[in-house]
Amino acid sequence: MTKRLENKTIIVTGSSRGIGKACAIQCAKNGANVAVHGRSVTDAFNNTITEIEALGAKVIGVTGDVSCKADAERIVKEVVEKFGKIDGLVNNAGICPFANFTETTEEEWDKTMNVNAKGPFLMTQAVAKTMISSKIAGRICNVTSISGVKATSPLQVAYCSSKGAANMLTKITALALAEHNITVNAILPGTIETDINRDILADEEITKGIIDATPLKCLGDTDDIAHAVVYFMSDESKWVTGTLMAIDGGFIV
């Protein structure tokens, strides 16, 4: 297999499970040194690290709250200490709460905006500083959502708003970092079944509704996102920046 990320060091936030884990694994398969990140050490976190080690890739585990500046800076410092540099950041960590609009609490709004929008801002800032000082033409990829461009569900007011913010963050940081040859893009997943939405999708009617509204008549897979991340992390996408790429089976067409 051609290794498209040979010698690149890539952080994937929220990579203990789900889309993040798939991204970390695909980056590792493509030759990258990977920093697996989770909020805290869990079985899933440790299992992901073990799986990546078994692929023969170099890996470090880092923990912390991406929405906390001190944690974001510490995470970046630990990765640089281990691997000497950072070539790519995948802002994947996210939460997806569901609540009726009139019942959505201020705490839920704040938490959702903090993880989904502030987290990518803080991590991008911390990583970009190291890329700039090391003169690395780095790659940043934000895993946002089609919910950032389309009003998907009224039960996701905070979520949709946070993903809209993350999409604009993508574009404006792409502009801010272009002079340093750092590209910033976003992948907008449609519905991919992971732990984040497994409970909701257990309702057959809800799942059927989503599938019916999806031209390709299926849900996505975590690898659908992971393979696109590899493209955005690689040299091949060096002239792509500020782009929002929907991977959703045609849902938002």
Add this chain to the structure above:
Amino acid sequence: MKFKNKTVIITGAGQGIGAEIAKVFASRGANVAINDVNQQTANKTVEEITSLGGNAKYFPADVTNEKEVNSMVSDIVQAFGSLDILVNNAGIMATSKTDELTVENWDRTLSINLKGTFICCKAVLGIMKEKKSGKIINISSLAGESGGITVAVDYSASKAGMLALTKKLALEVAEFNINVNAIAPGTTKTPMIDSMSDEERDTLANKIPLKRFGLPEDIAYAACFLASEEASFITGATLDVNGGLLMR
């Protein structure tokens, strides 16, 4: 060899972006059908590919002529056994202002750029539906989204048309597992750019956040990404490859 045993047709593959797309697919194992109205340049692309051990053949056809295109598709299937990917890249471009743009020019541009895309898509649907698999990639332009910078209105309209065609066709053929997507390149390094004065060229490049023009390979890699098996959940989408000049 990601595209081993896959057959890809690229229209307008005699030069520029089309030729580069052809070369990159060939280097990744694809059987490449080179289509162009210019036999000389098309054969040059074939030669460049085969000299590196790749598999390519020239299939002439005018994309605006349905009969020729249908015949071409038939020939390609006969030569390579099947057909998996279509890249609609053939296109012409001019830079006239609207009051100087002739109706003949408009008709010609729309015919090649948009009608040609329709004709080629239609021609491959039969076999793709039968196989319940296929990839169509339409090379549109930033001009199709924003109007463009140096181009004439006929070009902009034709490229915008390609984007709408992409979306509607994607919806129509999704049930057959056929993915239809577009790439919207920004200002790419071409003979036209090279022929500008240094000052004109620098002014144009400075407008781009990444401060440089695209290379044909940037578009080729995007096409390979969209054509890959791993991109099977992507359809009806437009991938902007423009150095940050337009962020939708």
